[in-house]
Amino acid sequence: MEHCREVLQKITFDAGDVLVTNLYRPILEILDDTSGGGHDTLIAACSAAMYVRAGAGGDHPNCAANLNKALAGQGRSCPVTPAPWNLFMLAPVRDGQAIDYVRPTCPPGGFVEVRALIDCLMVFSACPDDVYPTNGGDGSPCDVALEVIRRSLTD
Numbered sequence: 001m002e003h004c005r006e007v008l009q010k011i012t013f014d015a016g017d018v019l020v021t022n023l024y025r026p027i028l029e030i031l032d033d034t035s036g037g038g039h040d041t042l043i044a045a046c047s048a049a050m051y052v053r054a055g056a057g058g059d060h061p062n063c064a065a066n067l068n069k070a071l072a073g074q075g076r077s078c079p080v081t082p083a084p085w086n087l088f089m090l091a092p093v094r095d096g097q098a099i100d101y102v103r104p105t106c107p108p109g110g111f112v113e114v115r116a117l118i119d120c121l122m123v124f125s126a127c128p129d130d131v132y133p134t135n136g137g138d139g140s141p142c143d144v145a146l147e148v149i150r151r152s153l154t155d
């Protein structure tokens with residue numbers, strides 16, 4: 001995310017933006033976003049350490065563990081959890097320095113469509129955070145769908 005923020009010169013991304021890898025290779029193009037946007041790029045993936053700090057215990061499900069579990073299923077590992085693109089999570093900057101954690105505003109049926117520009121492995125975690133209000137604040141799950149459409153890059 002830090003490389004994308006640098007290249008795009010902003011902290012949230014919009015349709016038409018191209019995200020880059022840590023080696024500045026274009027990797028994803030945002031084709032459409034009907035969610036209202038503002039997807040957070042600043043906040044680390046939730047982790048056992050975060051939940052310990054928040055008093056929720058180290059065995060709380062978390063996105064860092066979900067990432068490692070998904071990678072292990074692919075025979076891969078990632079010793080350092082990369083900065084995530086927190087789709088549908090809003091943590092706007094207030095007064096140029098403070099971060100507000102707010103409830104999501106994505107309308108039912110809202111979506112983000114991206115196009116992979118190179119072969120990539122994408123890992124999604126349905127964030128189990130029930131400490132901050134960024135997942136709705138009431139701890140109730142909601143349906144999320146992920147669809148992968150295989151197309152040629154010339155389509």
Ligand SMILES: [Zn+2]
Nearest residue numbers: 046063127128
């Ligand atoms: Zn999470």
